[in-house]
Amino acid sequence: MTDGAAAQTREPLKNGGTRNLANPLWCFHGFRLCVIILTIFGVIMVFSSSSVNMIANGQSPWAQALKQGMYCVFGLVIAFITMMLPASFYRKISFWFLLGAMVMQAATLTPLGVEVNGNKGWIGIPGVFTMQPAEIVKLALCIWMPNELINARKQVKKVGAPRAYSKLILGYLCAFCLVMSGKDLGTGLIILAIGGIALLLGGFPGKWLAGAALLGICGIVGFILTSPNRLGRIMAAYRTCSPSDLQGVCYQAVHGKYAIASGGLLGVGIGNSGEKWGYLPEAHNDFIFAIIGEETGFVGAAMVILLFIVMTWCMLMVAVQVRDRYITMALVCIAVWIVGQAFVNIGVVVSLLPVMGVPMPFVSAGGSSLIMCLGAAGVAISLMKEQPQVKAENRIL
Numbered sequence: 001m002t003d004g005a006a007a008q009t010r011e012p013l014k015n016g017g018t019r020n021l022a023n024p025l026w027c028f029h030g031f032r033l034c035v036i037i038l039t040i041f042g043v044i045m046v047f048s049s050s051s052v053n054m055i056a057n058g059q060s061p062w063a064q065a066l067k068q069g070m071y072c073v074f075g076l077v078i079a080f081i082t083m084m085l086p087a088s089f090y091r092k093i094s095f096w097f098l099l100g101a102m103v104m105q106a107a108t109l110t111p112l113g114v115e116v117n118g119n120k121g122w123i124g125i126p127g128v129f130t131m132q133p134a135e136i137v138k139l140a141l142c143i144w145m146p147n148e149l150i151n152a153r154k155q156v157k158k159v160g161a162p163r164a165y166s167k168l169i170l171g172y173l174c175a176f177c178l179v180m181s182g183k184d185l186g187t188g189l190i191i192l193a194i195g196g197i198a199l200l201l202g203g204f205p206g207k208w209l210a211g212a213a214l215l216g217i218c219g220i221v222g223f224i225l226t227s228p229n230r231l232g233r234i235m236a237a238y239r240t241c242s243p244s245d246l247q248g249v250c251y252q253a254v255h256g257k258y259a260i261a262s263g264g265l266l267g268v269g270i271g272n273s274g275e276k277w278g279y280l281p282e283a284h285n286d287f288i289f290a291i292i293g294e295e296t297g298f299v300g301a302a303m304v305i306l307l308f309i310v311m312t313w314c315m316l317m318v319a320v321q322v323r324d325r326y327i328t329m330a331l332v333c334i335a336v337w338i339v340g341q342a343f344v345n346i347g348v349v350v351s352l353l354p355v356m357g358v359p360m361p362f363v364s365a366g367g368s369s370l371i372m373c374l375g376a377a378g379v380a381i382s383l384m385k386e387q388p389q390v391k392a393e394n395r396i397l
Helices: 004-012 017-022 024-056 063-084 087-109 134-158 167-179 187-202 206-225 228-238 251-263 288-321 326-348 367-384 386-396
Strands: 113-116 119-123 129-131
Touching: 004 134, 017 024, 024 063, 024 288, 024 367, 063 134, 063 367, 087 113, 087 119, 087 134, 087 167, 087 326, 087 367, 134 167, 134 187, 134 326, 134 367, 167 187, 187 206, 187 326, 206 228, 251 288, 251 326, 288 326, 288 367, 326 367
Parallel strands: none
Antiparallel strands: 113 119, 119 129
8 A cells, every 4th residue: 555545544543523433443443442441341340249259159269250361361362363354254154153053052952051040041061161152143143134134135026025034034033032942031132132223224124124023022021921030020120129029039139229329439449349248149240230330439330331332332433434234234233232231231230121131241250251242342343344444554554
């Protein structure tokens, strides 16, 4: 590339003010920075929130943090690999990737399946190694559905809509049903969100989309009504808890709010949480945001939320400026998955949503979520590199 072309590529960086908010180069680097900050902060908070529980179990206070650090290193290796692969590669392997993910998810229904907190969505050996294939299914859907929707639209005039979209509908329903077979409603809702945004952006027939939305709502309602436990958690979130409920369905939600309320503006300090001393279940996992609010206060909690907002903005700004429709749709799907899941997790902790067992991406303890979120971040970076200005800068470097 000539010096003149390089200068033109760097020119947008000189523009100050609000223009930089939509600058694809700033968004590209801003996204990567947000991922790194959240991941490092997550390891710190996993150590802080789990140390007491580790000691109580006769283990080193560093045990969970070291395990999370190992997952972090492995996830970063996966992210490095996925960010180096071209966007065209993901289109080519998307179907086979989804098929492999569904086979792994189906394995949860076999003797390899492991039940955790009432949900049989894991495979492995309890106490030795477990993984949640649904996390792989999420990424697979993010890269497969956009490609399949583009291909289906090309075939509509030739073979008709029912036949053109049959493969898409069948593949998505199989993935969704396999995830829901483990009774994991929280993960199922994230799968629905990914599918919904993909269908909306992909030009799926409006009447079919409305029918699918209605069917999905009816399915969720039925899934809730047939489970007293889920119904109880929803009732606990949206009504005043009785004294007897404080030791039952309301216990976790109430102690989550206790933790956040104790934090005040600046928090009680890293490591000084009171709720992690056996009061708040899943303090290092699904309810880690409560410990963040308690130990770092409103300022720390707000910064975590801001990082996810910046991450969303960065992906969306690059998505609307890239020329490839597949990349636009895939980036938005990844954004809906990662950032949507983050805000569902936060909504649960502050009692805007019922408890549903959804971890906070990059932050909560757990290998499957962290590794796949970092892998998805690598895919997003790879897709962002197709934006002309970002591609030009990477050629220079």
